[in-house]
Amino acid sequence: MSTKTPAAPARQQSQQREPRLPNPGNKKLFRTVEPYIWIAPSIILMAIFIVTPIVKVFQLSMNKVTRAGKLKGFNNFENFTTVIKDPSFALVLKNTILWTIAVVVLSTLLGFILALILNNEFKGRKVARAIVVFPWATTLVIQASAWKFIVNTDYGTLNTLLMKMGIISAPMNWTSTPAAWFTWEIACGIFVTIPFVCFCVLSGLQSIDNSYYEAATVDGAGYFQKLFKITLPLVKSSLTVSTVLNIIYVFNSFPIIWTMTKGDPANHTDTLVTYLYKLAFYNGKQGEASAVSVIGFIILLICASIYMIYTLRKGDEDL
Amino acid sequence: MKKILAALLATAMTLSLAACGGGGTSTPAASTPAGSNPSASTPAASGDKVAISVIAAEYGKQTKDWWSNFQTEFNGSHDNIDLNVEVVSWNDIYTVVNTRISNNAAPDILNIDVFADYQADDLLRPIQECVSDETYAKFYDAFLEQSNIDGTIWAIPDLASARAMYYNKDILDAAGVDTVPTTWAELKAACEKIKAYDANIYPWGVDMTTDEGQACFAYYSWTNGGDFLGADGSWALNSAENVEAVEYIVGLVKDGLTNSDPATQTRYDLQELFAAGKLAMMIGPNQISSYVASSDNPINFGIASIPANEGKSTSSVGVMDRFMVFENDDTDDKIDAIKEFFNFFYEDTRYSDWVIMEDFLPATKTGGEIMAAANPDAASWIEIVGSAKFYPTAQAKWADVKQGVIDVEQQALLGGNVKELLDALQAKIAG
Amino acid sequence: MTQTVKKPVSMKKTILRLLLYFVVLDVCVITLYPYFAMLCTALKSREEIFSAVGTVLPVTALWSNFIDIWSRAPMAKYMLNSIMIAGGSTIIAMLCGIPAAYALSRMKFKGQTAFLGFVIVSQMFAPVVLLIGIYQVMQVLHLTDSIWGLIFINAAFNQAFTIWLLRGTFMGISADMEQAATIDGCNRIQSMMKVLLPVAAPGIVTTLIFIFINAWNEYTVALCLIQTDTLKPLTVGINTFNGYNIIEWQYLFAASIFAIIPVVILFMCIEKNLVSGLASGGVKG
Numbered sequence A: 001m002s003t004k005t006p007a008a009p010a011r012q013q014s015q016q017r018e019p020r021l022p023n024p025g026n027k028k029l030f031r032t033v034e035p036y037i038w039i040a041p042s043i044i045l046m047a048i049f050i051v052t053p054i055v056k057v058f059q060l061s062m063n064k065v066t067r068a069g070k071l072k073g074f075n076n077f078e079n080f081t082t083v084i085k086d087p088s089f090a091l092v093l094k095n096t097i098l099w100t101i102a103v104v105v106l107s108t109l110l111g112f113i114l115a116l117i118l119n120n121e122f123k124g125r126k127v128a129r130a131i132v133v134f135p136w137a138t139t140l141v142i143q144a145s146a147w148k149f150i151v152n153t154d155y156g157t158l159n160t161l162l163m164k165m166g167i168i169s170a171p172m173n174w175t176s177t178p179a180a181w182f183t184w185e186i187a188c189g190i191f192v193t194i195p196f197v198c199f200c201v202l203s204g205l206q207s208i209d210n211s212y213y214e215a216a217t218v219d220g221a222g223y224f225q226k227l228f229k230i231t232l233p234l235v236k237s238s239l240t241v242s243t244v245l246n247i248i249y250v251f252n253s254f255p256i257i258w259t260m261t262k263g264d265p266a267n268h269t270d271t272l273v274t275y276l277y278k279l280a281f282y283n284g285k286q287g288e289a290s291a292v293s294v295i296g297f298i299i300l301l302i303c304a305s306i307y308m309i310y311t312l313r314k315g316d317e318d319l
Numbered sequence B: 001m002k003k004i005l006a007a008l009l010a011t012a013m014t015l016s017l018a019a020c021g022g023g024g025t026s027t028p029a030a031s032t033p034a035g036s037n038p039s040a041s042t043p044a045a046s047g048d049k050v051a052i053s054v055i056a057a058e059y060g061k062q063t064k065d066w067w068s069n070f071q072t073e074f075n076g077s078h079d080n081i082d083l084n085v086e087v088v089s090w091n092d093i094y095t096v097v098n099t100r101i102s103n104n105a106a107p108d109i110l111n112i113d114v115f116a117d118y119q120a121d122d123l124l125r126p127i128q129e130c131v132s133d134e135t136y137a138k139f140y141d142a143f144l145e146q147s148n149i150d151g152t153i154w155a156i157p158d159l160a161s162a163r164a165m166y167y168n169k170d171i172l173d174a175a176g177v178d179t180v181p182t183t184w185a186e187l188k189a190a191c192e193k194i195k196a197y198d199a200n201i202y203p204w205g206v207d208m209t210t211d212e213g214q215a216c217f218a219y220y221s222w223t224n225g226g227d228f229l230g231a232d233g234s235w236a237l238n239s240a241e242n243v244e245a246v247e248y249i250v251g252l253v254k255d256g257l258t259n260s261d262p263a264t265q266t267r268y269d270l271q272e273l274f275a276a277g278k279l280a281m282m283i284g285p286n287q288i289s290s291y292v293a294s295s296d297n298p299i300n301f302g303i304a305s306i307p308a309n310e311g312k313s314t315s316s317v318g319v320m321d322r323f324m325v326f327e328n329d330d331t332d333d334k335i336d337a338i339k340e341f342f343n344f345f346y347e348d349t350r351y352s353d354w355v356i357m358e359d360f361l362p363a364t365k366t367g368g369e370i371m372a373a374a375n376p377d378a379a380s381w382i383e384i385v386g387s388a389k390f391y392p393t394a395q396a397k398w399a400d401v402k403q404g405v406i407d408v409e410q411q412a413l414l415g416g417n418v419k420e421l422l423d424a425l426q427a428k429i430a431g
Numbered sequence C: 001m002t003q004t005v006k007k008p009v010s011m012k013k014t015i016l017r018l019l020l021y022f023v024v025l026d027v028c029v030i031t032l033y034p035y036f037a038m039l040c041t042a043l044k045s046r047e048e049i050f051s052a053v054g055t056v057l058p059v060t061a062l063w064s065n066f067i068d069i070w071s072r073a074p075m076a077k078y079m080l081n082s083i084m085i086a087g088g089s090t091i092i093a094m095l096c097g098i099p100a101a102y103a104l105s106r107m108k109f110k111g112q113t114a115f116l117g118f119v120i121v122s123q124m125f126a127p128v129v130l131l132i133g134i135y136q137v138m139q140v141l142h143l144t145d146s147i148w149g150l151i152f153i154n155a156a157f158n159q160a161f162t163i164w165l166l167r168g169t170f171m172g173i174s175a176d177m178e179q180a181a182t183i184d185g186c187n188r189i190q191s192m193m194k195v196l197l198p199v200a201a202p203g204i205v206t207t208l209i210f211i212f213i214n215a216w217n218e219y220t221v222a223l224c225l226i227q228t229d230t231l232k233p234l235t236v237g238i239n240t241f242n243g244y245n246i247i248e249w250q251y252l253f254a255a256s257i258f259a260i261i262p263v264v265i266l267f268m269c270i271e272k273n274l275v276s277g278l279a280s281g282g283v284k285g
Helices: A002-017 A024-062 A078-085 A087-118 A125-137 A140-151 A157-164 A178-206 A210-218 A223-251 A255-260 A272-282 A286-318 B002-024 B026-036 B063-077 B093-102 B116-120 B141-145 B169-175 B184-197 B213-222 B240-254 B267-275 B287-293 B332-345 B348-358 B365-374 B376-387 B398-413 B418-430 C010-042 C046-050 C064-072 C075-106 C112-121 C127-140 C147-157 C159-171 C176-183 C188-199 C201-217 C220-225 C234-241 C249-284
Strands: A063-065 A071-074 B050-058 B081-089 B109-112 B156-168 B202-204 B279-285 B301-304 B317-325
Touching (some): A024 A063, A024 A071, A024 A078, A024 A286, A024 C112, A024 C127, A024 C147, A024 C159, A063 A286, A078 A087, A078 A286, A087 A125, A087 A178, A087 A272, A087 C010, A125 A178, A125 C010, A140 A157, A140 C010, A140 C249, A157 C010, A178 A223, A178 A255, A178 C159, A178 C201, A210 A223, A223 A286, A223 C112, A255 A272, A272 A286, A272 B093, A272 B398, A272 C127, A286 C112, A286 C127, B050 B093, B063 B081, B063 B332, B063 B348, B081 B093, B081 B332, B093 B109, B093 C127, B093 C220, B141 B156, B156 B169, B169 B184, B184 B202, B184 B279, B213 B317, B213 B398, B240 B398, B267 B279, B267 B287, B267 C046, B279 B287, B332 B348, B365 B376, B398 B418, C046 C249, C064 C075, C075 C159, C075 C188, C075 C234, C075 C249, C127 C147, C127 C220, C147 C201, C147 C220, C159 C201, C176 C188, C188 C201, C220 C234, C234 C249
Parallel strands (some): B050 B081, B202 B279
Antiparallel strands (some): A063 A071, B109 B317, B156 B279, B156 B301, B156 B317
């Protein structure tokens, strides 16, 4: 099976690391240390390639940073106060929260429903599943360009199509207000996130033993009873993880908004990430940009901690 | 057994600690390899060869090929130099350059529009040290002055472009606009006529995006006697002329006389609309001529000065990009190699070939003469660029001002009071 | 699930079937619409794209646009780079992630929760924010302008998903079989390879696809790290058509359509395993 291939070298690697166990005295020590050996590769990978850059962000956020990116010493959290005092920051924060909640909630809901549908046996299922993967398989930059192109008032394909079909007679301006733009951006965000949720749920659905359903059918349970009593609890573990990660990814999502509006007009479609990108690379304020990302990090950390404490406590009993 | 395990664990710990340490003591850790090997990208540069790295902006579809040929030719004729040119698109160039500079991996030569930020951090070398006298003598003095901070010239222009008003002759004729508008009032009247003639045509093109909203500010401020800077050289963003200018253009948008969404429609969108005959008039760079002409079914267009307010004089907006040289522990050999690079680039036929290929205007007198002789259209543009005004890019706060005026325009579009917005911006910038 | 309803209600079943097909069809149409628009645009000339009277289908399909892009940019090279980056990242992310997920689901140790938390926290900064730091690490390791640098970065950024999803999958599978295998003389690694992993196939396949696609689509880090044109992945390379004075929509979209193909092919190949994984999961789990 092809899925084994990537894991195969892991065996060789770990075997070198794991010594044979000749006497029981060492065995106890080995038992204590063993788990750390198993997680070591992962820790090393993340420590080098993620933790180090994160340390750098904190460092930048605390320092006075020149436009060209040189550090000029600790500046008493001035980056943070400047950012928070900026009147547009509140608007950007509001947008970010709206964006995250709208995209995550709607895509989770729709992705879940889609997964239930695609889990059925029907002709063309394979094709349908492959099609659903499309939005995910397209780079976000391109995806967003395509959407921007589609909804364009003057040469957009949506207007042309609707006019050819006789639904509208003159080109519509789909993006007449900042709110309209933001709605399209959210729609695009949902569009690209659904496949992710859908396949997370599908993988969960497929490991559910059919005998559960058979037993429930014998007991006379209806479709929705089975959905809530069997499917949901069993899919929950894969769904909660994908939701936490989804929140993080969506919160930090950059290309869709950047490609479509760059946060224009006047920060009305900015989220924290596009805002800080402009600060860092258009205005040359890397210190403030890092401060924004630290603030974003703290918000995410608080939300995720609450969520994780809640689910981990409950989850350990469930699993 | 214990020893093996201990060793393994220790290795893992050291690795992760080293990784963390690398971040904590970032500057020295990063600068050592960067300093000793400033162009890690060109490991081929070994022995006696002097390596020069260049980051160049990607102006058009031929830019990459042109530079790649340039590199081959240059390296072919200079045995002791290893030139490496990296072409980066305008969308990404700030990200790429700032990331490199923050990590002490600045290129030796950079081709970009801004320079004051780098100068403020003492990263640049005075450009006269790096350019031979005969090459230096080729530039228009007015252009060199644009890169003057405290009496030193820090960059040389690679090319320039100027803006003028483009109009669709057929639409103007059909709408009964007999004379091309030269004043703001005439422009508004013409727009209204065009709108009355065909509501599906946008009369006037406006771009207030993050891409180039500052140009919009300049178009109307400068043709109303206003400017970013006051006569004393300090910021004067909230002058009465500037307020009137922004109110005028926002008024045109609100009256429905412009493209539908100036906050997100960039100059490229406008250019497409103009070429397709859906936009009657716009202000744009000289490249629009050849862009429109390259179409299968080109529209019939004319070029005129940017309309000015009553009693005020018109002004073209000049845009200029630059080469600058970074200080990277340079040896004399390297400076000589850099000089050689510029000699090679600004060699008259090669340089005019570059400018013509990119469809820009030359920044050297000799280049200008060659181009004017070859093409009468170019001659008039070269005249326009000669009298054009430029953004105050040598000012340290220019980046803030640029974003600031764009924000003011967009806020005004959403219903903000122009005077209050400009007052607030002025207070923020000057304060 | 509808297919398990075994009551003899043929009418209801038919309606449900029809409804199912109707919904699936709608989903497919909506999903495909942007690609339909991209394909049509990719087949048009520039004049037609912006012409005053818009067209849905191209008047004459310019298939030459699809050929032009191969000569206008080293598309084949870009694609190969993308495959190497995405494939390499997937392998490394799995090599590091599977053992970690295994330890988290089959062993008890101090700092287990802390590690899980750390994994999540590591994802909380957008790569855009981390660019400067990432570049610095790569400089120290001499991996700037190298495909290896991108492979490691993508593998690292996908650890969280890999570990969390696989941990969930492993925990959902009873350890009895593995214990039996251990009694039969298998060591941990053998029992994991022979017993656990085959049963966990659906989760593993999902994870694989996820990492591959994420790495395939990564843009920002590749943009900043890669300087040499022939080392660029597709996402960055495609930007050749997004120029200073003009965006060549027809080429941009034609190239983007090519960029989707490998992912969809990969998915179609692996989808079978998704199903067979289900079968084995059903029997043994």
